[in-house]
Amino acid sequence: KSYVITKHLQRLRFFTSGIARPMQKPFFVSTPIYYVNAQPHIGHIYSTLVADTIARYHRLLGDEVFFTTGTDEHGQKIERCAKAKNVDAKTFCDEISNEFKSAFSSMGFSFDHFIRTSDPPHAEQVQKLWQILDSKGYIEMGTHEGWYCVSDENFCTELQVMEITDAQGKVIKVSAESRQPVEWMSEENFMFKLSALQDRLLQFYKENPNWIVPSYRQREVERLVAGGLPDLSISRKRSICQWAIPVPDSERHPSHEHCIYVWLDALTNYYTAAVERAKDPRYAGQPSAWPCDVHVIGKDIVKFHCVYWPAFLMAAELPLPKRVVAHGWWTKDGDKISKSLGNAFDPIEKGAEFGLDALKYFLLREGSFGIDCDYSDKNMISRLNGELADSLGNLVLRCVSRKLNPAAVVPQPGPYTEEDRALTTAVEGLFATVEQCMNDYDIQNSLVEIFKVLNRINQYVTQMKPWELVKAGPTEPRLQTVLYVMCESMRVVASLLSPVMPDSANIILDLLGVPAELRHGRGIFRFGLLAPGTPFAAGEPPVLFAKKEMPAAPPAAASAK
Numbered sequence: 001k002s003y004v005i006t007k008h009l010q011r012l013r014f015f016t017s018g019i020a021r022p023m024q025k026p027f028f029v030s031t032p033i034y035y036v037n038a039q040p041h042i043g044h045i046y047s048t049l050v051a052d053t054i055a056r057y058h059r060l061l062g063d064e065v066f067f068t069t070g071t072d073e074h075g076q077k078i079e080r081c082a083k084a085k086n087v088d089a090k091t092f093c094d095e096i097s098n099e100f101k102s103a104f105s106s107m108g109f110s111f112d113h114f115i116r117t118s119d120p121p122h123a124e125q126v127q128k129l130w131q132i133l134d135s136k137g138y139i140e141m142g143t144h145e146g147w148y149c150v151s152d153e154n155f156c157t158e159l160q161v162m163e164i165t166d167a168q169g170k171v172i173k174v175s176a177e178s179r180q181p182v183e184w185m186s187e188e189n190f191m192f193k194l195s196a197l198q199d200r201l202l203q204f205y206k207e208n209p210n211w212i213v214p215s216y217r218q219r220e221v222e223r224l225v226a227g228g229l230p231d232l233s234i235s236r237k238r239s240i241c242q243w244a245i246p247v248p249d250s251e252r253h254p255s256h257e258h259c260i261y262v263w264l265d266a267l268t269n270y271y272t273a274a275v276e277r278a279k280d281p282r283y284a285g286q287p288s289a290w291p292c293d294v295h296v297i298g299k300d301i302v303k304f305h306c307v308y309w310p311a312f313l314m315a316a317e318l319p320l321p322k323r324v325v326a327h328g329w330w331t332k333d334g335d336k337i338s339k340s341l342g343n344a345f346d347p348i349e350k351g352a353e354f355g356l357d358a359l360k361y362f363l364l365r366e367g368s369f370g371i372d373c374d375y376s377d378k379n380m381i382s383r384l385n386g387e388l389a390d391s392l393g394n395l396v397l398r399c400v401s402r403k404l405n406p407a408a409v410v411p412q413p414g415p416y417t418e419e420d421r422a423l424t425t426a427v428e429g430l431f432a433t434v435e436q437c438m439n440d441y442d443i444q445n446s447l448v449e450i451f452k453v454l455n456r457i458n459q460y461v462t463q464m465k466p467w468e469l470v471k472a473g474p475t476e477p478r479l480q481t482v483l484y485v486m487c488e489s490m491r492v493v494a495s496l497l498s499p500v501m502p503d504s505a506n507i508i509l510d511l512l513g514v515p516a517e518l519r520h521g522r523g524i525f526r527f528g529l530l531a532p533g534t535p536f537a538a539g540e541p542p543v544l545f546a547k548k549e550m551p552a553a554p555p556a557a558a559s560a561k
Helices: 002-016 042-060 076-084 089-106 120-135 194-207 215-226 262-267 269-279 299-316 347-354 356-366 377-399 418-439 443-464 466-472 477-497 502-511
Strands: 027-035 065-072 113-116 139-149 154-156 161-165 171-175 183-192 235-237 258-260 294-298 324-327 330-332 373-375
Touching: 027 042, 027 269, 042 065, 042 089, 042 294, 042 324, 042 330, 042 347, 042 356, 042 443, 065 089, 065 269, 076 089, 089 113, 089 347, 113 269, 120 139, 120 258, 120 262, 120 269, 120 299, 139 171, 183 235, 183 299, 194 215, 194 299, 215 299, 258 262, 262 269, 262 299, 294 299, 299 324, 347 356, 347 377, 356 373, 356 377, 356 443, 356 502, 373 377, 377 443, 377 477, 377 502, 418 443, 418 477, 443 466, 443 477, 466 477, 477 502
Parallel strands: 027 065, 027 294, 065 113, 294 324, 330 373
Antiparallel strands: 139 154, 139 183, 161 171, 235 258
């Protein structure tokens, strides 16, 4: 009787947990917008996967989510690429932008808004931001001289330039960061008074010591800003670059022939997306999504997002993003991915080969934001066969085994033993651990913690031996209790894995007969919510993760004679 009362109270708390809550600001997560000078690659896929996982995690908790991605389409480099293909810039951008959309669709990413900087609403917001900065005295005409990297759309200081010998044996100057060629340029441009924001930026970093993840990147940014900030060129003459947003006329600067330089244009995309959401009738009456809760970016664009972008927003008196996650790059079999090595790999092809969810799990389990990460088929197969097929997949099959549970329904548990309670306590505590990891944007360690508990469930099954208990009959009370503990533990684990492996997790929850009301919300992670008697899915359970053979080792080099 007490067991039944407890279950009713748990379900009552679950179903009433969201009543009378004030409307919350949507959780806003963004990827960078991707430059359309090349097709999607592992860097683009990984950034978007990280953002997609964060978005799915917050939807799992029942939060309203706004997840944006898109393409960065303006600039001199795009003009040159389009000209080389003998098409106009817009046609060139349409083609590459659609490739990004197609790639992200193939990966199953759940973005809510895809923004293009060539969209008219974006141009409107960029010009409005310009006018605000201009009216507040942060924009002045000036002469800018320096080394300009067309590939990076960025001016470099003397310390950021180095000399190398190119393939033709010619000594050339390149950006020390990207190794792309630079050219000397002297232009009369509009300048943003970045130097005036130096102290405010340093104070902001001091007040928000964990603003950038990982924290050591914030210390790098603080040192950069403390070393002094030159004013920033934010325009180009239209005679040099025509594929860009025009600088609006103003009383302070009534007549000119300038366009807005790429970074002020590109970074404003995040604010544009929030404004466009607010205009959408579907979200009428809801709070604004701004400020962004987390920007997910690669380490190569930290300066732009963590110095320039907060400076623009401070000057415009707009709220700053709450966090920035900056991840490292990917290598392949220990080597830098490059055209010269011919070692680039297509993540969509890998997803087709190994399974999309398996690839997502590998990239997030292998990837650490603090360092560069390495992909190899060998390591991919090792995690697929061991962690996914053996630890997770086999446990799922045991939970819904018709040999152990011919009735194919969630069992009715009896009294719990000490061993049962030890596991249920670990399962109940898992959400708090994962929540802490996800609040810190540590997806890798959230997976480590989930699989620690998954391994404990497997150890419990080995210890309890349900295949022996069933010999006394499928309705034997101890067997029913063990199977219930297995199934309910699997429900919680599958729910917490769903942001990373959404398709596989949904299949597991379907197999267990988990109802819709137990698939979202902060209350679903308590142990004991799955009602006994709930029918399992009909039919033979599928194999979730097919094992793969390890690639053959390369032949040993012949010894010298």
